[in-house]
């Protein structure tokens with residue numbers, strides 16, 4: 001097969017949808033008014049932001065006034081955790097519950113809160129990457145204010161039992177936040193049905209622009225102001241609105257939300273083809289995370305015995321394939337990913353991890369190209385490996 005370029009790292013970020021860019025363009029050129037001003041130019045920015053708020057809200061069954069725009073998914077996570085623990089309704093309670101395999105946007109925020117004197121419990125997950133509900137329920141005390149569990153994991157794609165977690169939180173009178181940065185507009189989530197009180201999302205995971213996200217906060221839930229200043233975003237997140245970014249997020253949410261069923265079917269079929277192809281062609285391979293049906297439609301995550309994920313990623317890059325590994329040697333640490341450790345993989349196996357995440361723009365030809373390259377690259381690396389005894 002001829003060499004081609006295949007972008008298979010859609011969990012890292014996605015390409016900007018052309019329709020989203022077209023919708024943003026006026027707000028980067030002629031429609032530059034500040035949304036807080038009274039004249040027509042500013043009012044058109046305000047109307048565009050209002051439409052975006054409506055579009056985002058619709059995807060999760062929320063009301064537009066429950067959506068607060070932020071500068072990223074990371075910021076939405078920070079705003080949720082700090083905001084609820086320091087909000088009025090915490091009423092002296094200082095305990096947060098989260099899991100061991102959250103994104104660093106949650107884990108490092110939880111650690112920062114611990115340094116400020118809050119108490120945090122980290123719940124474990126099982127080998128499929130699903131939170132242990134009995135452990136979660138046991139951890140809730142009179143001091144607990146908030147439970148934060150991600151909707152779907154960014155490395156292995158496992159989807160959490162949000163409905164059961166929502167019920168538990170409601171029963172015990174604690175707030176439920178979910179980091180839905182990977183899940184929003186990719187799988188159905190309804191905040192009313194699932195009893196979700198706060199939800200984080202980010203535009204660049206749904207073919208929208210980078211640097212814009214949002215936090216859903218259920219009406220009546222008090223969140224302490226995150227950025228103080230001129231009072232934008234109803235006083236919670238001051239700063240002149242990134243109107244073009246917000247419009248891009250709104251359009252991406254509208255497009256992904258309205259085509260979700262077809263896109264889930266398309267991406268799911270591609271993933272099935274890729275997972276089956278890899279598992280059949282490459283011996284001594286672990287499919288990490290949950291079974292198909294309990295994982296995000298586009299997430300294909302593997303661990304290959306006897307090799308290093310980083311060498312694999314570099315070799316694939318040489319052949320035009322963009323992929324990720326969960327091992328973190330490139331960040332200066334020899335520790336494999338905390339997610340793969342949390343699901344109980346050994347260090348040796350976890351070092352050979354590969355994440356291929358497919359998106360709406362991918363095709364069967366892309367998958368077949370990956371399948372024509374990957375087995376040979378794994379075999380080459382294994383032959384060079386001192387730890388491979390195949």
Ligand code: PLP
Nearest residue numbers: 072073074103105154181182202
């Ligand atoms: N949470 C999860 C689960 C993610 O996957 C990411 C990004 O990869 C983030 C939060 C951070 O989002 P952002 O890149 O918009 O800051």
